[in-house]
Amino acid sequence: MTTVRMRINGRAYGPVTVRDELTMNDFLRERLGLTGTKFGCGAGQCLSCAVIIDDPDGTSHTSPTCIVPAASFNGKSIRTVEGHATNGELTALQRSFIDHFAFQCGYCTAGFLNEGQVLLERLAKTPVARADLEKTIADAFDGHLCRCTGYIKYHEAVRDVILADPGRYLT
């Protein structure tokens, strides 16, 4: 058993004890009721379970939760799909997902949203050339599996957010 503390969507959780083998996915879904983070494969292959980890150095990255113990998240600050909108106000990326009909069944959406948000924040700090944008988006999303959409509208949704504010995201 391990005692863990963490911040989830800005709110402190813990200390709470967890079995060492309890996955972060089950911790979120079964213990905290945060079912916006999905379970897809349990093997780290589809990334529908991915959440954002905000690192102390100010950078962020995504991590699958289905194969990572909750104990590994001790002391970390994470964001889930439930934490993107503030006071009911959707983020630009959430709105763009909707505007583009980016998802269909929506089961993979949390993972794509988290990955896309991390990409936007990374580009805000380290912009890329317009010529490299398509590959940058493709590299970021590759590995996230979607069975409904063929991925194109997800790409278009995040691309349009970037192109709407080129001074922020592009060199």
Added chain:
Amino acid sequence: MKASRREFAKLVTASGIALSLSRLALANEPGFAARETLPGRQRWNPAATGAGRIDGVAKVTGAKLYASDFRAADLPGWPAHTAHAMLIRTANAMHIYEGVDLTRLSGALKPSVIVTAADLARIGARVPKFYTGDLFCPVGKTPLYLGQPAALLIYESFDAFDQARLALRNEALLKFGAETGPVVERDYGAFRFTRVAGATPDAPDVCSPVKDGWVSPGFFQDGGGPIWARLPVPTGAAYASAASYGEQIRAELDANAPSLLVLDREFETQSVDPMFLEPECGLAWYDADRKNLELVLGVQSPYDAATSVATLLGNARANFKPAHINAHFAYMGGGFGGRDHTPFPLYVALAAMFLRRPVRLAQDRYQQFQGGIKRHAFKIHTRIGVDRATGKISAFAADHVLDGGGLANYSASVAAVSANAAIGIYDVPKVDVTTVALHSRGVTAGSMRGYGTLQTMTALEVLIDEAASTLAIDPIEFRRRNALRTGGRTMAGNTYDVVVRTPEILDRLEQHAIWRHRAEEKARGRRAGSVVGTGVACVTKDYGSGADASLSLVEVDPEGRISIRCDHVEMGNGIGTALANRVAAHLGAVADEVAVAEVDRFGALGLVTTGDPYTMDQATQDAAQRNPRWVPAISSPTSSSIGAHVGTHSASEAARVIFRFGLWPAALELWGLAPTDPRAARWEAARWEQGRLTMPELRPLPLSEIAARAHARKGVTAAMAHSFSRWAWSKATFAIGGQAWTAEIDALAVRKGSGKFVRLDRADVKYPPTVFNRIGTSYTSLCGALVRVEIERATGALRIDRAYTVLECGRALTPEIVLGQAQGGFAMGVGYALLESLPLYEDGPGNGQWNLGQYLIARGSDLPLQGLEIEVLPPLPNDPPKGMAEVVMIPIVPALLNAIFDATGRRFQALPVTQQMLKGALT
């Protein structure tokens, strides 16, 4: 064609169980129903301005929406604690099963409850006919198939469950004895479709399924297969006749006539998994005090799920027989057919009945691979004869063998549908196709996007390409020369009920740059050290199953807010948004509330049903329809690409009633027009423009003003309707407001003002004749594809450089969703052609060891994300919404194979074509 479904009224009477299929109505806080009604009144509705789906906000904010999101604590009135169950499935179908090794379930792994076959026998559980086969393998029998459940283990706490599932993943929990080999069962269905056209296009067919009926061989071999030869069976005269014509067709193909090109080819397709991202899941609670069984499920076939559970428990011992079943149906994380008529809900219900506290049964991905419905693997043997002088196909013969896996499920139906698709878009005067779906020890196969037509049309389009190249005819010209035109007869012998737009599709393909530049691109590839090829394919796919029902309720409140309730379900297909858009065309605004997957909100219609709509005879239908409450089917699964065409139909009809008898009379009052004014009869000329009802020279009226007046004058403000289609819509006449209203519905109830719903008796009902059951399909959509591939010589790595899909789907209710479906269909086609494959037996998913590490579906990097162009043809005048979710996937597969041939010179006759195989072909 789908197998018969349960008979609601008969079943309920027989089981003595009352069915309710949606809500608890106990909620003081957002309960299930409120969460599933989207976007919710007063909430932002992206669909209102065409800028998104009605479920858009819920899905980007992680709202509880899917069955897997709910726990007991989320459901008002339920005990707060959730127990957890797991199915133990067998990975052995060759030895006698000797039971659960209980010594391995000691200590922390010990469940609170174990349910086995013996327990089901003890309580008197009854397996619904559609799922015939032991729900749990009994001790002493060889398992019927790999992945057959042997036991259900239930744990009170999540931690105990979690520890057990981890420990048991690789444990040999089940004991086996002597080797028996696989269980041998007879086939699930065998049919022969034989058509010989008349001497001229207008002459009646000499022989056809529509003219002479569907036939099956009457004899079966010891090993379970049919004997196709024309045998003198006592009851088989119809079969003998068809077989006789069929043998003549085959003899002509065998005659080696020099004027005829005959290609004789084998083609094999693989088993694949639908791989919807949300594994099957359910939550249930049996409240023994109230004898009430509550279910939360995510299925494509809610009506079947609830009635099957009622069958399961309808004869059970008193303390295992609920008095009420209340089923709630959630949004789904994908379906693709794999959640239509799955046995999973039966196990969810059993877990609750044996625990008597809330319990969740959720498959992980290994279990979903092991137990979920699969696509059929096919072995296809085809012979095609083409007149060398004209390039016209003169005869076609094929034999299909489907591996149906362990349970019958939809296998017979898939066999029939796929056989009827065997000649695709073509007009062939002589056709003979046999098909048989076999039992095997593989995981059960059933419905999946394409429903067998993917397999047979892939084989066909590859063969067509070979015929064209053998005769040195341009592949598109060859298709054009042989394409079935509007008014031509399908291989069943009927004409399509829709315009056949093949010529337009072929023209678009021919004119596209990918096709025109194929030679230059090939040369460019050579210069670059790779091989480049371009492939084409064109297919047609039916939408509808031949007995489809639609139920809807539409309401307008005094403020002009619209709500819609419908029995079809949401699995990503956008049915909710399509409903809202279709109703908006009649009522002037997009709904504030849409609730899908509701089957119990239509009590005012008082519907009853008997018989099987797919097989009933005319006299039975004629007698049954005298009861104005009777309909051939009450509710259908959301499958067969029927969402747009069927799922929204009754809502459209209900909205028309509201407009005609509620809003229009109110508008006349507001405009001050007397009923005798000639303009009062011109309601069909009125138009909605930006939320206002307009007529020339009259003040535009906002919906809210009209709705308020309609309520005030107690006009029709809500309507619920039922529709039925058997390759044509039923029609009936209803008396509303003293007028006769004839529409494509067979049941109607209306509400005036804020009163109660009043059922209206129909008159002069006209159901499509039962002889229509002989039709293969009469509703069809078309799709063509071009694909250009570039293959690296050294590695065999294939890249899809560019692709173009052109389709027609009538009036697109939500164009962006049509586009998305086409893009998704492309991705699924790529996966099927190049990546996905499941071994059928011991090495396959039935062994419980499969996950996405081994099973590869298309990722973004496998697709031409910037190089895929999709064109949707504008609808024809008066085109209805047509199904398109399946047809968009199908041509991608043969187009890829044809492109690979163009690039490599190798014609692959089995799927998938992997990088390794391509490397082998290039070295």
